[in-house]
Amino acid sequence: MICAKDINERTPWQDLTPGGEIYEPGTARAFNTGAWRTHTPVFHPETCKHCMLCVPFCPDNAIPVKDGKRLDFNYMHCKGCGICENVCPFPAITMVSGGVAR
């Protein structure tokens, strides 16, 4: 089976997967999609209870977790969809308009 890491811009057509199928999850990590953002979530660590609800909801793996604590956003991947703000039961995330956190 061909893995995403084995595919690059020099791969001949014979070695690509049919229809561009990707046979593994999490390949979004390989792409920096943060530049598309028009809204930006801002993290308020003092209010965060580390319940981890936001983490699985983020479609872009933009909320890193370390030692059971959620860390600040990884803006290289955050597309600003606002799902995290919606699911956060505490006011630990607020959305601001614009592509950068102010």
Add this chain to the structure above:
Amino acid sequence: MSNRLTGNEAVAYAMKQVNPDVMGAFPITPSTEIPEYFASYVANGEVNTEYVTVESEHSSMSVCLAAQAAGARSVCATSSCGLALMYELLYVAASCRLPVTLACVNRALSGPININNDHSDSMGARDTGWIQIYAENNQEAYDNFLMAMPIGETPSVRLPVMTCMDGFITSHAVENIDLLETDVVRKFIGEYNPENYLLKKENPLAVGPYDVSPYYMEHKVQEAEAMKAAKARILEVAAEFANISGRRYGLFEEYRMEDAQLALVLIGSSAGTAKAAVDKLREDGIKAGLVKIRVFRPFPGEELALALANTRAVAVMDKSEGFSANGGPLFAETRSALYDLKERPYLIDIVYGLGGRDIKVEDFEKVFGRLADIAVTGETGPVYTHMGQRSKEEIA
């Protein structure tokens, strides 16, 4: 097992024998009866298909390709504007390499609005990456549908298949046809076993990615190669089908072509009428013949060139207008296929039968009359003409 069925019933019955996992169902004339008959099979528990009623053909094709991506076998049926509404998804199904099976009941496209038969709907979809197989009659409509899955699902092919029949002429006329036993059909089509699919839990899969320019062209080459590979597979499946049914199919059917000097190339139900004309002319010693294209995608170019190599004059009969100002789509393909021959027959294009306009044996005799003149004089006259329309001057 013999039975009297309409073309729509025959295809619905084939679907029942296949017992697909999913059907995306939306009615449109003249294919409406297919989901209608199938709905009764679902209601009576004769199949265990997930019958998904949707709000448009765009959605029915979406349902089908999503189901197919999930690892299910999916079918649907449509016509005319319904097929046109699916165009976007037809490309998606083909480029995601999802072998959906679609019964297309050919009908004219608007406007002006017309519900009768011609091939403008499926011809509009000819470059979407779908395999297209056309039927002359109810028997072929049934047989083609059964052959569709073993063709499209083959790993070297993995392309969706559209089986086409002429609206009202084939879809609604009752004919005696031979049906296969259901267990024979099941054995013939086998299980759908894609290597990877969305619901395979050992192996998560992403389908339909954003294909940036460094990859898109490679995927299109893959698709084009798959279409080329389909030709051999179509013949292989036809040979297997002959073993269970006794009925033989090729990429096209040659009728009295052994020594034919004048020939027609056409698609679909008009072939029956044209065969009657050929027989009549043969009685008078005229060497007439015809080639009925069965598989239009992939187009059997080399094979067709061989079949026509020894003719003097050929009329390609297009049952759709291409508005290319240079002839219809079948003509373009045929003329291009013949270009590599050292000695080519004279070739003309006749667009006929649009929006349900009838064609009779005498009309075909007239076409052969024109071919006979061309063969003798070497003058083709106007190469691209229409036939059957009221006109101040009669050409064909």
